[in-house]
Amino acid sequence: MSSKQSVTVLGLGTMGSAITERLRETGHATTVWNRTAAKTEPHVKAGSTAAATVAAAVTAGDIVLVILLDHAAVHEHLEPVAVDLKDKVVVNLTTTTPNEARATAAWAAEHGITYLDGAILAVPEMIGASEALIFYSGDENAHALALPALESLGTARFEGGDPGIASLKDMALLSSMYLMLNGYLQAAAMMRTVGVPAADTAVDVTNWLSVILESLPHFGAIIDEGAYDPAAGQDVNFTRSALASLITASREQGVGADLLEPAKALLDELAATGRGSGDWPRIIELLTIK
Numbered sequence: 001m002s003s004k005q006s007v008t009v010l011g012l013g014t015m016g017s018a019i020t021e022r023l024r025e026t027g028h029a030t031t032v033w034n035r036t037a038a039k040t041e042p043h044v045k046a047g048s049t050a051a052a053t054v055a056a057a058v059t060a061g062d063i064v065l066v067i068l069l070d071h072a073a074v075h076e077h078l079e080p081v082a083v084d085l086k087d088k089v090v091v092n093l094t095t096t097t098p099n100e101a102r103a104t105a106a107w108a109a110e111h112g113i114t115y116l117d118g119a120i121l122a123v124p125e126m127i128g129a130s131e132a133l134i135f136y137s138g139d140e141n142a143h144a145l146a147l148p149a150l151e152s153l154g155t156a157r158f159e160g161g162d163p164g165i166a167s168l169k170d171m172a173l174l175s176s177m178y179l180m181l182n183g184y185l186q187a188a189a190m191m192r193t194v195g196v197p198a199a200d201t202a203v204d205v206t207n208w209l210s211v212i213l214e215s216l217p218h219f220g221a222i223i224d225e226g227a228y229d230p231a232a233g234q235d236v237n238f239t240r241s242a243l244a245s246l247i248t249a250s251r252e253q254g255v256g257a258d259l260l261e262p263a264k265a266l267l268d269e270l271a272a273t274g275r276g277s278g279d280w281p282r283i284i285e286l287l288t289i290k
């Protein structure tokens with residue numbers, strides 16, 4: 001008999017399935033539940049046990065991993081079984097906002113449930129590899145209890161006692177990813193107007209951004225020190241003018257500038273409020289809603 005923790009997985013979408021498969025590979029007994037029961041079949045064939053109800057599923061495992069679509073689905077299915085969760089460690093890997101994570105942690109605390117919030121910065125194919133980063137936050141004891149199983153899924157990082165921090169970090173990093181990838185789309189749209197394939201622009205953008213990304217620590221230092229003025233690097237006025245050229249060039253090629261214009265508008269606001277000579281990362285001051 002395995003000495004490894006038994007794990008219940010609620011949710012067999014693409015991520016829940018990848019997690020269940022990895023847990024089996026690493027020797028954990030797994031019990032699975034999914035709203036659409038047919039999705040349990042391949043897992044049963046591969047050695048998992050299917051539970052007909054959420055209550056039966058959570059009763060079976062030492063650890064209950066929740067990987068449903070969203071916050072609403074999590075509460076829809078956990079609230080009716082709160083009593084059954086009391087001697088379990090519940091780890092919620094469903095993507096939720098930081099405040100939703102905090103609300104679930106508060107709900108769990110009210111019901112005496114040992115609860116850990118998690119956020120997966122990976123796609124299903126990465127599960128099990130060290131590149132699969134999974135952030136956890138909230139109850140450190142819950143993290144320690146579940147860690148032997150969680151470590152099999154990827155790199156487990158405990159981010160602190162605020163249950164919302166794991167989600168916040170996940171969402172901050174995803175925000176940076178989408179904004180950066182939109183930058184590539186703008187470049188590809190511009191270059192396609194003269195017949196350059198998007199794949200070629202992907203290579204050029206990768207090379208260019210890898211050089212540019214080296215300046216991020218410098219930006220971080222300027223922001224942390226609030227040392228914008230006088231500008232050590234490119235100032236707001238220069239950057240406004242550069243963005244104005246990019247917007248004009250895009251339009252000349254018949255490409256919209258919808259992605260560039262918001263950044264230009266923020267620079268305009270800095271200039272209009274007497275901050276034109278400061279370093280342009282000062283934009284961050286305008287991102288905080290007061």
Ligand code: FVH
Pocket residue numbers: 011012013014015016017034035036039067068069070072073076077093094095096120121122123124
């Ligand atoms: N897949 C990914 O790349 C990302 C990576 C980062 C983290 N996300 C989050 O993981 C959660 C699950 O994502 P998923 O990829 O497994 O999603 P789906 O394949 O769409 O499966 C969704 C599962 O949720 C079940 N479900 C949906 N609504 C309900 C409900 N009201 N009650 C019970 N279960 C529900 C659905 O069941 P069914 O449709 O098969 O019956 C699937 O099991 C998610 O938070 C991602 O943001 C994945």
